[in-house]
């Protein structure tokens with residue numbers, strides 16, 4: 001079942017769109033199924049759960065942290081994490097930078113935007129993104145291991161297609177604005193991570209090049 005869903009999604013995704021399979025609340029055996037179907041990019045949203053899985057699984061997996069991250073937990077993941085997609089403050093950036101230096105590892109990160117209606121969702125308001133990037137650039141020489149790859153966002157949880165597409169479009173506009181502006185000399189700023197089980201096809205049509213799909217592939221989560 002997992003393998004079939006992966007094949008189905010892969011067949012529909014344009015080649016330049018990266019698929020991250022989100023495995024939160026799913027066990028090691030199910031993750032192996034996805035791994036054996038060729039997936040190497042996996043997403044988890046909680047540090048503790050991620051830590052309980054990492055050593056049980058192959059080392060060539062690229063782990064992406066997609067949920068909100070407390071500063072005091074950064075140190076647990078810096079030895080192995082591939083990307084952190086939920087950076088939403090200077091303080092969090094600085095702690096990751098400090099730990100990346102200690103671990104001698106390059107860590108990719110995305111800034112998380114808050115676009116959705118729900119106030120419970122995390123992320124930066126759009127107007128704060130460019131100022132934060134400027135501050136990060138000023139401190140960059142002290143953080144040689146950090147690589148800003150792009151933006152991540154979640155749309156409102158609604159089946160109102162126009163609303164969801166409109167939110168994705170806003171994220172794409174900001175992404176393009178930054179790419180043509182302050183990030184113009186940074187070809188590595190190339191990732192727009194948006195789209196989940198219920199909205200990934202809209203996200204891709206609106207310009208996403210990284211989707212994070214959990215339940216559609218892995219099955220319903222048992223909370």
Ligand SMILES: *Cc1c(COP(=O)(O)O)cnc(C)c1O
Pocket residue numbers: 022024045066067154195196197198212213214215216
């Ligand atoms: C859980 C989660 C996903 C995947 O959600 P599904 O609806 O199960 O596909 C994607 N992104 C983030 C940030 C998540 O927390």
